[in-house]
């Protein structure tokens with residue numbers, strides 16, 4: 330029966346003795362991150378901490394069998410739920426059909442990363458963890474900006490989101506998310522609150538988009554942050570001496586110079602608003618954040634050693650190092666830099682005509 334008791338069945342014929350978890354005859358699929366919340370107290374706490382108003386439209390991602398959906402419908406004006414699995418959509422429809430809530434629930438059957446999101450005031454979700462990073466940036470690029478999102482993440486991902494300079498887990502994901510939003514850790518959640526239990530612990534995080542959004546190009550920002558966190562414990566002086574970095578930035582520099590020349594130095598009065606727009610456009614492109622965040626000190630495609638003997642290359646290297654020197658960044662490490670430090674460094678590079686997006 331829909332929304333009914335969850336039962337465990339032995340997987341037949343495998344000989345492996347493994348268990349398949351079912352709800353209403355529907356087996357859960359681990360590949361879709363189907364770990365439903367089985368603790369009603371926890372569901373209640375999440376809804377309370379969301380601060381939903383009776384006038385709010387709530388977006389739920391991955392409603393599954395509807396345990397959270399039910400409580401959201403009790404608190405909100407309406408709920409829009411995006412679910413990828415048609416079997417779950419059917420379960421949801423059966424569960425709420427004919428109830429007082431049915432007219433206030435809209436279910437979209439689709440992949441949340443591929444569909445256009447509707448207007449919403451608040452997002453509350455227990456998501457499949459494999460989409461954590463792209464989903465976070467898809468939400469943060471959504472307009473109009475929502476009030477807040479209260480989302481269950483894998484514990485380590487959550488701790489990366491909220492990490493501060495100097496924390497072990499401080500990474501590109503922390504810096505980029507915190508540019509666009511305020512993030513707070515709300516709740517630690519043990520794996521036994523789910524059926525079937527996942528292999529990892531979880532945490533609920535509150536994400537509040539910054540309003541107005543920062544007037545910096547996200548692509549430029551992320552280009553700088555990506556380089557700095559490629560080896561977060563190396564000094565910036567040493568990172569910006571790497572040949573691949575110098576070559577890449579010099580190419581951008583020349584392209585930018587050529588562009589400036591072709592524009593004959595004319596000042597574009599709309600520059601600032603273009604930058605604002607690129608914050609939105611580029612945030613959604615950046616879907617490899619989680620992986621990069623998790624590989625801070627391993628993900629290395631840089632070559633050690635100085636740039637080659639080319640005169641152009643050497644003088645451009647001096648230019649890069651001058652910028653670092655000017656802001657006293659030569660001996661600093663990404664692991665300790667604040668948002669303000671990154672903004673200042675980016676502005677110094679821009680003043681020198683050095684850009685991070687090609």
Ligand SMILES: C[S@@+](CC[C@H](N)C(=O)[O-])C[C@H]1O[C@@H](n2cnc3c(N)ncnc32)[C@H](O)[C@@H]1O
Nearest residue numbers: 364365366391392393412413414440441455457
């Ligand atoms: C962790 S379960 C949460 C279920 C339910 N919200 C709960 O808390 O009991 C994640 C749900 O997201 C769905 N899902 C997985 N990938 C999705 C995607 N890309 N877009 C939308 N839903 C997805 C799964 O089918 C599953 O129902």
